[in-house]
Amino acid sequence: MEFSSLAEFIAMGKHGFYVWLSYGLTAVIIAFVVMQPILHRRRLLKEQAQRLRREKRNAPSA
């Protein structure tokens, strides 16, 4: 272990700001990249299931 305390780990030998800023920005971008397809899939499934139900409802009467 390179760091003896949490404070030291956060400080990153006076470069803490730069290290944590870059890790933080990366985390934000990565989260966006992961969440987008998951949310998209959820929306897609909902919309298409709705469409399917609608078509079924309309089919016998048509």
Place this chain on the structure above:
Amino acid sequence: MHPQRKKRLHLILFLVLAVASAVGLAMYSLSQNINLFQTPTQIANGEVPPGRTIRAGGLVVEGSVERDQQGLGVTFRVTDGQSEVPVFYDGILPDLFREGQGIVALGEVNTEGLFVASEVLAKHDENYMPPEVQAALEQAHQDGKAQMEAAAKEASY
């Protein structure tokens, strides 16, 4: 020959010729020095006219860094192993700036041959190692040097 096939042959010949000349020109170009910065040798030889903004790159000479008594002014020399050029810079130096370190400085050469920098950037190398390893390497290097010097002395006696 079938006209269609003849056309295709012409096209292929054209392509081969074009790609071959592209490769040839690129090879020639890479053999030339197209660096975007000038070496201390080029500056010391007066290849760079004074008053033009250029980028100069080199290693900071050990023991050459002198800070002004007042203000932030720093003078040091940079070398490429052949020639040395004095540099003056008035400003905050980056963390990585230290003796023996590679730097890139933006500025101009004045008429006395002094390079007046408006910006100094520290270049770092592609080697990564813990400080202890670096110290050990340094030690080994110095020991090696000392041994070589001793050997050279002995040989000259």
Place this chain on the structure above:
Amino acid sequence: MWQWLVRLYHRLGSPKWFYEMTERWIFWLALAAGGSAIVGLVLGLLYAPADYQQGDSFRIIYIHVPAALLAQSAYMMMAVAGAVYLIWRMKMAAWVAKVIAPVGAAFCLIALLTGAIWGKPTWGTWWVWDARLTSMLMLLFLYFGVMALQQAMESEEASYKAGAILALVGLVNIPIIKYSVEWWNTLHQPATLKLTEKPSMHPDMLWPLLIMIVSTYLFFALVVILRTRNEILWHERKRQWVRKILES
């Protein structure tokens, strides 16, 4: 061997096969990518020694280098997938090429941002118009260009083809990025990892980096699969097998 390749090609070309196959992969891919990222980050942030010159700021390498590598390979994969679509008209290839673009752009952005942040404490500036940085910025613009062009095309087929052509033309940028540090020896240091030589890095620092690179590629595969599955669902929404999924 050849026949196996042909069979693989036909299978990969089948959206249904791809969708069903990747169903099982997702969990394991996510586990592998997440697990290796945790191992790599713990090793890199907690156990790797500080650098002799840069101190602790060098720890940015563990995201910067993998992101930069991936941004370039993703571009090449996008161009190859585009070429496969242009030559064999394989729909799956077009979808894969389309979904790679935003992911590659995201990694390119990560590489540029972390590089800028890393540059401040080491070089003394956020940004220099160094050839490596400039060509990386151009890669980001190329990704944006491909996305914008696909968006602008009216017919879907034309959008795939146009994107593929632009991606192929933009391939010239890749060798320029790669060799920029050698051709214009300015601020950016030369490559630490080389295929042919021993890496110029202490093993304690190198291992976390290699693990992070593997993790990034696994993550990329995962995201591309997730996105491709969405494309499949959308394009095959009227097929029987998708109906079954929707009804369940």
Place this chain on the structure above:
Amino acid sequence: MSLVRATVRRDLLLAARNPGEWANPLMFFLMVAALFPMAVDPNPEFLSKISGGVIWVAALLATLLSLDSLYRADVEDGSLEQWLASGESLYAMSLGKALVHWCISGLPLTLMSPLLGVMLHLPEDAYFALFISLAVGTPVLSLLGAVGAALTASLRSGGLLLTLLILPLYVPVLIFAASAVYHAGIGMAYNGQVAMLGAMLALALALTPFAAGAALKLNLSR
């Protein structure tokens, strides 16, 4: 081949009869270069430092300006379908069109460059470097630009998109050309940079007509 020759001749003739087509980019080139001293700093010493880069950026923008219309008319009036139906090689056709574009944009710009050099106090040593870099570099701009023009020919608002697509591809040309002019200005050798521009030209000659030809076919599927 005759169709290519005929098209090239027709386009050149059209450009000659309609001076706006080649004069507008030229005027734009002059205006941009004239704006810099007014907007930034008219000091000759300062101008001589930036003149090479300014002239190259202006040339690049002027080239982009005239690209948008390269294939538009051919798509709209059906000439494009004629070419595809005629069985002539699209490669030759794309090459011919890019050549025409260079004749009405890059060539006049190259010939005009010494005048701009005077206006912007270009260092005397750099005149020839500027001329040769424009002569070798602007055909690359036309060839690459033709690919973008073909891709966006059938889009209504293609002009802006074209800029976004093509500018990143222009950057390597700009880097080497500006470097050549700069090095010439401080009295150093610049043959390496010009050779690299030449390599780009050869490669662009060989490869971009394929891409432009493939992109042209897209415009029929609408």
